[in-house]
């Protein structure tokens with residue numbers, strides 16, 4: 001079992017996920033006689049079994065979990081939430097923007113896969129690959145159902161006998177939030193900052209169209225707080241947050257320059273092909289590769305460093321390149 005005791009009587013619990021990061025770290029804190037849970041995991045057998053083991057190990061009756069907070073709507077964090085709500089009767093809270101995204105992406109009348117297909121075809125993805133990407137995307141749905149009943153989170157919450165500020169950190173998702181404890185200088189960061197992996201910053205139908213600007217602003221926002229330790233949702237703890245923030249910003253600056261240099265009457269798909277040429281990508285990875293390339297291209301366009309032309313496919317041209 002992947003479980004570790006942390007400050008304020010809390011636990012850091014690794015719940016398995018079927019993705020390369022292997023675990024999503026969820027946080028469990030006491031609140032009076034009950035418990036508050038932050039993030040839940042992906043709805044598949046190994047995830048559900050892990051929670052059953054955790055409850056037995058900690059001798060917790062599921063009905064003692066009376067509040068669940070979600071840092072953001074992505075399926076590796078939110079997918080098990082409906083299952084957990086049914087099991088515990090907990091109330092679920094998250095940022096209103098991501099609450100609406102959950103409904104948009106997986107609600108009964110969702111047209112998200114249709115919109116996604118339209119979007120990637122616009123940006124040059126070949127028809128056959130677009131089919132495979134969408135098929136794969138549709139398969140995720142069963143790992144997030146049933147959807148929980150959710151309410152918008154307030155600006156301040158209480159658990160582990162402490163008050164935590166809820167900090168809106170758009171970027172990785174538009175409604176992403178972190179939890180900050182002033183006196184202890186702790187940040188529960190979700191996927192806003194990770195120790196080794198660069199959080200994916202992407203453009204999706206219905207998401208912000210300037211996620212990279214927002215992400216960099218959100219990194220600079222948390223850089224202003226004194227923080228001793230960051231509890232992220234994947235990987236290890238981060239003790240030197242400022243260095244990690246600088247590395248993440250540098251990574252995006254380098255990626256922006258690279259994309260700017262390759263924007264030579266190319267589609268976003270062709271640029272992604274160059275960027276990820278060293279890897280054999282799965283349909284899932286292709287979806288993220290394209291959405292992430294778009295986030296950078298939109299940033300460059302907003303900064304007037306590239307221009308776009310045409311329709312289906314849209315092509316990009318760097319403003320600084322000599323033809």
Ligand SMILES: [Zn+2]
Pocket residue numbers: 024074076077191233234
């Ligand atoms: Zn994640």
